[in-house]
Amino acid sequence: MQRIADLRKTLHEHNYNYYVKHDPTISDFEFDKLLAELQQLEQAHPECADPNSPTQRVGSDIDEQFVHENHSYPMLSLANSYSFDDLQEFDIRVKKGLGVEQVVYTCELKYDGVAISLQYKNGALTRALTRGDGVQGDNITANARTIRSIPTQLQGNFPEEFEIRGEVCMPRAKFEAFNAVRAVAGEQPFANPRNATAGSLKLQNSSQVAKRPLEAFMYYIPAFQPSDSHFENLEIARSWGFNVPAVAQKCTSLDEIFAYIQLWDKKRHNLPFDIDGIVIKVDSINLQQELGFTAKIPRWAIAYKFKAEEARTRLLSIDYQVGRTGAITPVANLEPVQLAGTVVKRASLYNSDQIAQLDLHIDDYVFIEKGGEIIPKVTRADVQTRSLFAHKVEFITHCPECGTQLVRTEGEALFYCPNSENCAPQIKGKIEHFVGRKAMNIGLAEATIDQLFKANLIHNFADLYTLTYENLIQLERFAEKSARNLLQSIADSKQVPFAKVLFAIGIRHVGETIAKTIVKKYPSIDAISAASIMDLEAIPEVGTKIAESIKQYTKNPANQAIIEQLRAHGVQLEVSENEQTNAEPLSQTLAGKSIVVSGVFQSKSRDEMKALIEVHGGKNASGVSKNTSFVLAGEGIGPSKLEKAQQLGIPIVGEEEFLNSLIM
């Protein structure tokens, strides 16, 4: 039908004007009217259905399992550089490799998001793959179609068939708003826009992805080259409807490259999205081909990574937060200051040693830095400007919540409030941990826990099982449906396997992985309670610290009473036969290997990586020791793990290498 074709073309153009050019030429009202007309016509003419129609941007409610597919060309990474010296060496390598004295480079932004590869045939989007292990990626076409700045139908003089690559990002302001909504709904907020993007692209229901504020920027056409200049190719791709910010620049000298880097290091915080550096590419495609690739990276490109940005501000006071285990975390209250595009008022101080090491005084000017996490950290004090009257920070001696004297165990960095049964934030924190997704998975928001606690309905997590419909319905914000949902969710949690229950009850130092290891040897809470410290220490991965912590927990009468309460309500306190038989691995590729997983991965979540290790017969270990076979490192790997691995000479294996080593 001609009208359908015309409407689609018009709407594709308006989409482009709005989401790529940011320059709409019609009002939202007019756009919606045209879209509604198209929707009606498509309903009346199902034979004209097209997954790339502008009406399909809202996604579908059908859950999809992603299918792994081979990339047409491997999706490689980039070499990183952190200094101008590194770039100088790169320039020398390139010129030597080509045997020339002059090279034209294109500098462009390094978008801090998640890579995507798009395939187009006759101008229509036919496939979208994640990077995966670089050879195979997940087919996320349905999700990609919901990202408005990815054209589903191209315009202009596009080639018949080609692939284009880019990065999906979540603009910072939209990320903050999205995270705030999540927090209110009791969902775990994402640490940064990149993680939020990765999480969004992995959703299996594209109508949910459509609600996530994602954007895509294109930066590379792997095979088909419209011209010999990468810079020109970016311009041409823009003319086909792709979102390519017009800020790339051709540079003919290192000085020009340095100037571009310095300019964007300053300007990056005014951008609506995060960039973590600049990518420098040899501009000529012929020369790129001459230089070629190593197994992992192109020889013709390099990423320059920006340093974490620093700001200077005044330290006003220190708050001491009490966590669920009673751990005391100091947090600095700061005079508000702009840092990396946001106003910072608080910063982490980690522990008392850190405060002592920084020699902090109240009213000091301090420097703060933002790493991968949302909360910045204090890196040093500006000692020269310290007032003569400034007071040195003295770490507190008593719990700010319940007044109990704090204790610090030999060898531990943190102070603890030992009043675990009566200190309000500890009780609430334990309940929050207990209901968490990785623990009992009970749909209970922090605010509701507070409400139940204040109404005297719960004093510990076992009390959740005593809640009744009558208890809940009398509370503010509880309607029949929410009360019934909560009760159902609590009832469902009685089926949660014992390993998760063991994690949920919140024994200090017993994380998810350790809990799983323990139940393999001691498959019930009674067996664990009966085990001696020596027995427990004999479990691989369980050291004295963990064994002592378990013993301390199980011999405490208050904890014993809670366990009995859980038992009376039918919570799983032993491994069911079912689970035991399920424990057989599918392959033995990693048999005998003890692996520590750390950092954030591109193709899988950390939990998925751990599951993969188990499926292949390997063992997940929580800390690096001389028994560790290797560390599987993602981006932002914990610095202490990295350091320890380097000290002990333990190999560090990247995501790609690891996935390639598995026969799947």
Ligand code: IVH
């Ligand atoms: S070019 C063969 N250009 O950074 C070269 N990559 O750390 C392909 N990235 O895997 C990459 N902005 O996901 C290129 N302007 C840009 C980029 C960019 C972000 C990502 C990309 C790459 C990663 C390497």
